[in-house]
Amino acid sequence: MSPNQDATRVRTNMPEALIETAGLVKEYLVGEQTVAALRGVSVSIQNGEFVAVMGPSGSGKSTFMNLIGCLDSPTRGDYMLAGERISALSGDALAAIRNKRIGFVFQQFNLLPRTNALDNVELPLLYAGVPAAERHQRAKKRLVEVGLADRMRHHPAQLSGGQQQRVAIARALVNDPVLILADEPTGALDSRTSLEVMGLLQQLNRDGMTVVIVTHEHDIAAFARRNIHFRDGLVLEDHPVQKINDAEAMLAHAATPVMAA
Amino acid sequence: MDLLATLRIALRALRVNKLRSILTMLGIIIGVGAVITMIAVGGGAQARVEEQIKSLGSNLMIIIPGSTTSGGVRLGGSSAQTLTEDDAWAITREVHEVQSSAPSSRGSGQIVAGNSNWSTVIYGVTPEYLEVRDWPIVSGRGFEPQEMTGAGKVALIGQSVAKQLFGDIDPVDQQVRVRKVPFTIVGVLDKKGQSMMGTDQDDVILVPLTTARNRLFGSPQGKLRRVGVISVKVRDGQKMKDAEDRIRELMRQRHKLQQGAEDDFTIRNLTEILQAQEASSKVLTLLLAAVASVSLLVGGIGIMNIMLVSVTERTREIGLRMAVGARAGDILKQFLVEAVTLSLIGGLLGIALGLGGSLAIGQFAGWRTSLSAASVVLAVGFAAAIGIFFGFYPARKASRLLPIEALRYE
Numbered sequence: 001m002s003p004n005q006d007a008t009r010v011r012t013n014m015p016e017a018l019i020e021t022a023g024l025v026k027e028y029l030v031g032e033q034t035v036a037a038l039r040g041v042s043v044s045i046q047n048g049e050f051v052a053v054m055g056p057s058g059s060g061k062s063t064f065m066n067l068i069g070c071l072d073s074p075t076r077g078d079y080m081l082a083g084e085r086i087s088a089l090s091g092d093a094l095a096a097i098r099n100k101r102i103g104f105v106f107q108q109f110n111l112l113p114r115t116n117a118l119d120n121v122e123l124p125l126l127y128a129g130v131p132a133a134e135r136h137q138r139a140k141k142r143l144v145e146v147g148l149a150d151r152m153r154h155h156p157a158q159l160s161g162g163q164q165q166r167v168a169i170a171r172a173l174v175n176d177p178v179l180i181l182a183d184e185p186t187g188a189l190d191s192r193t194s195l196e197v198m199g200l201l202q203q204l205n206r207d208g209m210t211v212v213i214v215t216h217e218h219d220i221a222a223f224a225r226r227n228i229h230f231r232d233g234l235v236l237e238d239h240p241v242q243k244i245n246d247a248e249a250m251l252a253h254a255a256t257p258v259m260a261a
Numbered sequence: 262m263d264l265l266a267t268l269r270i271a272l273r274a275l276r277v278n279k280l281r282s283i284l285t286m287l288g289i290i291i292g293v294g295a296v297i298t299m300i301a302v303g304g305g306a307q308a309r310v311e312e313q314i315k316s317l318g319s320n321l322m323i324i325i326p327g328s329t330t331s332g333g334v335r336l337g338g339s340s341a342q343t344l345t346e347d348d349a350w351a352i353t354r355e356v357h358e359v360q361s362s363a364p365s366s367r368g369s370g371q372i373v374a375g376n377s378n379w380s381t382v383i384y385g386v387t388p389e390y391l392e393v394r395d396w397p398i399v400s401g402r403g404f405e406p407q408e409m410t411g412a413g414k415v416a417l418i419g420q421s422v423a424k425q426l427f428g429d430i431d432p433v434d435q436q437v438r439v440r441k442v443p444f445t446i447v448g449v450l451d452k453k454g455q456s457m458m459g460t461d462q463d464d465v466i467l468v469p470l471t472t473a474r475n476r477l478f479g480s481p482q483g484k485l486r487r488v489g490v491i492s493v494k495v496r497d498g499q500k501m502k503d504a505e506d507r508i509r510e511l512m513r514q515r516h517k518l519q520q521g522a523e524d525d526f527t528i529r530n531l532t533e534i535l536q537a538q539e540a541s542s543k544v545l546t547l548l549l550a551a552v553a554s555v556s557l558l559v560g561g562i563g564i565m566n567i568m569l570v571s572v573t574e575r576t577r578e579i580g581l582r583m584a585v586g587a588r589a590g591d592i593l594k595q596f597l598v599e600a601v602t603l604s605l606i607g608g609l610l611g612i613a614l615g616l617g618g619s620l621a622i623g624q625f626a627g628w629r630t631s632l633s634a635a636s637v638v639l640a641v642g643f644a645a646a647i648g649i650f651f652g653f654y655p656a657r658k659a660s661r662l663l664p665i666e667a668l669r670y671e
Contacts, residue, residue: 099586
């Protein structure tokens with residue numbers, strides 16, 4: 001995989017924090033009651049970091065993810081992405097941010113069924129208004145990068161879970177985002193393909209891409225360089241990872257395929 | 262997002278649920294087909310009436326002899342020969358609304374040409390007759406003045422007679438015998454088709470009025486210059502009713518009828534009768550189209566129904582599209598284009614059904630149908646409008662989904 005020039009440039013041009021949240025609060029109205037999913041979260045993530053957000057279910061980690069992914073708006077508090085104040089933006093402006101700045105990877109891959117890999121990867125470019133010829137060219141390039149040069153015309157149903165997730169990663173990368181957000185990216189994969197996917201994310205991060213993943217598995221979180229633990233809507237712990245797992249080395253070491261998790 | 266890409270997505274989505282898409286379209290197909298067929302049927306009826314008006318001659322009135330009372334016995338219409346040739350000339354001269362009036366007398370008889378013969382209607386006419394009836398001569402010539410005054414043995418024949426007697430041979434200058442009297446055919450009349458009563462108007466031979474009187478129909482009419490019918494053409498732009506009143510007044514004067522005495526003639530405003538028929542056939546067309554439109558409306562509701570199902574089924578897809586940058590407007594457009602595509606394809610297939618349907622009705626029911634480009638355009642436009650109207654609500658529902666909720670939807 002070639003070095004990601006765009007992400008590198010972003011990092012050098014913008015010395016300030018990529019993600020800066022201040023007192024982020026998210027409340028939901030459940031019937032008559034107000035339930036707080038986030039109760040004041042202030043986190044700063046720099047360009048080029050690899051962060052794993054952890055916590056049990058109901059800890060607020062998913063809500064945090066949705067907020068920094070511009071999929072939802074905070075009830076209170078401030079969120080700056082790459083120097084831009086997100087909290088006050090309209091729905092269409094948020095859509096544009098998601099389109100151009102953020103690449104999403106989901107647990108269930110969320111590829112369009114009966115649509116080939118190439119068309120799936122092109123999807124963000126379609127909404128960015130990129131002309132057809134350029135769409136094909138850029139999507140092809142990303143699919144080659146994730147090692148699916150020979151699977152471009154395959155439909156999701158004809159691909160393995162690991163291949164589907166790689167298509168999803170190619171889709172996340174195709175618009176040259178500043179941030180990759182992965183929500184339980186290995187949750188639906190066996191341990192060997194999990195290694196492959198984490199290896200891909202580590203590779204991206206080494207090339208300069210900022211990666212934030214949400215996971216509840218400690219050994220997956222260990223592939224990141226920094227872990228943030230959530231509990232009851234607050235940050236419980238925020239620390240660098242002492243011993244970072246190297247997915248490529250582990251793959252090379254695993255001579256025989258690991259049984260499905 | 263460009264329209265072409267949106268259209269591709271829509272077509273792909275419709276292909277995924279082929280059977281469902283086809284069933285949904287069926288409503289529109291039947292609706293559009295029904296509208297086109299019904300308009301064609303109504304239009305056919307209308308065209309037929311219009312054609313009759315045209316073949317009759319425009320602004321035409323006929324005057325026929327009325328009832329008479331003879332010794333206390335009332336005799337029916339046309340029982341007396343009360344009209345004269347001079348009545349016709351007086352009408353032309355004195356009623357300024359009238360463009361032309363033509364006296365004619367009618368009889369029937371056998372025509373023999375070579376070894377073929379044909380029984381037909383014989384009219385004794387003056388050159389005005391062709392003007393009043395808007396009836397051109399397609400080959401040959403009309404009657405010359407000296408043939409009119411001198412009871413020339415010349416004749417004009419209708420298309421049906423020409424075909425019966427001469428087939429493909431040119432009848433002009435051929436000799437025929439009408440009631441055993443030799444005549445020369447000098448011209449052939451244009452085709453007129455069926456009359457409003459369904460008789461063949463081309464099955465006719467015209468001879469000069471004087472010739473008919475002196476040589477064919479016998480003498481009783483001769484001296485008094487009686488005629489059977491006076492046909493009157495009213496000038497364009499003049500009211501038929503005014504002309505009718507003036508003619509009645511003049512005729513009563515000429516026939517010396519006392520105040521309060523019954524008319525000894527009847528004036529029939531044929532154009533007016535046909536115009537009433539035309540108006541009623543227009544109402545019929547409208548009614549048929551309205552009933553057919555109901556099925557189109559039901560088809561539209563079918564589209565709305567299926568689009569609502571589709572939005573629910575594809576909630577996760579909508580969530581994903583939003584996550585990768587689709588704006589609410591993009592989602593709206595996507596589902597709207599899908600609904601319109603559904604209704605437009607249905608509309609196009611409906612045109613085929615409508616064309617087939619009108620041909621089939623023409624073929625099997627023997628009804629005349631008339632397809633109009635306007636009805637096709639109208640039906641397709643209506644189909645598209647239905648797609649937009651009934652597609653809008655589901656599309657807006659889709660576009661208003663929240664990205665996270667849509668993504669999490671199971």
